[in-house]
Amino acid sequence: MAATEAEQGLVEQWRGMLALHARTQCELDRALHGHGLCASDFEVLDLLAEGVAADGDCGYRVQEISDRVHLSQSALSRLIGRLEKDGLVDRAMCPEDRRGVRVVLTAKGRALYGQVRPVQRAVLARMLADAG
Amino acid sequence: MAATEAEQGLVEQWRGMLALHARTQCELDRALHGHGLCASDFEVLDLLAEGVAADGDCGYRVQEISDRVHLSQSALSRLIGRLEKDGLVDRAMCPEDRRGVRVVLTAKGRALYGQVRPVQRAVLARMLADAG
């Protein structure tokens, strides 16, 4: 039946994606672990670093980060807490909405990002290049 | 530069994959949760069910499952333990290598799989159809 064939195609697509995702995520975690980061940490740093050019003052609201990163709100809150504890980001109250929190890379965070970014890009190149 | 462009392409490919994977995995977990399963549980059941046709006697070695499922050996061991506790699989010693363990679907496990499989397929169809 055509329906079954289409279904089988979806299943294979999904299995392929699971495999590639797991392999890549695992490699990323290993590569970043030496720098004290996990893959989710890097996702957030990557977003923060790309947001502002060089002046480290505007940053993102937690909610904006939450829209772009695939974590629950609670997981993100704790992740930012860890980054802050390690001195990689600062948390500051939003002046315009005092419920909100603004997150900014510190100099240390920016430096670590600069160091780690090529590592992450290399893993992506190695894992995604052929098996796309 | 061409190198930077290629790199940017990889980054976008990876972000797209992260997004699609996270959305789908999350939907799967939600859909299966009502049946007492998580997405990893289903992966294992799916493999076990496809392995043998109807006679439930040969099953898989844990190591064979480990090759096909993207979990650490310890996580898989515990997952099988949970399935066993819920009466969905049986664990039996391998006659030919008594270090090994053979895992087989029980009748209950096969019944649950039959019930849950269309649910999982529907989620895949819904999530992967357009954004492939």
Add this chain to the structure above:
DNA sequence: GTGCATAATATGCAAGCGCATTTAATTACG
């Protein structure tokens, strides 16, 4: 067969995650 390296699972443990709830600030409505 005894001893030693290796292999297949299981288990102790700490860390990260999601769900539900809490706390604090804003908005809406009488």
Add this chain to the structure above:
DNA sequence: CGTAATTAAATGCGCTTGCATATTATGCAC
């Protein structure tokens, strides 16, 4: 204004995960 409904983020909690290690079984040298 004051009170209820809503929103932003943080926290309690249980569960799953991976790493390191323990346990049991095999195989090989002697």
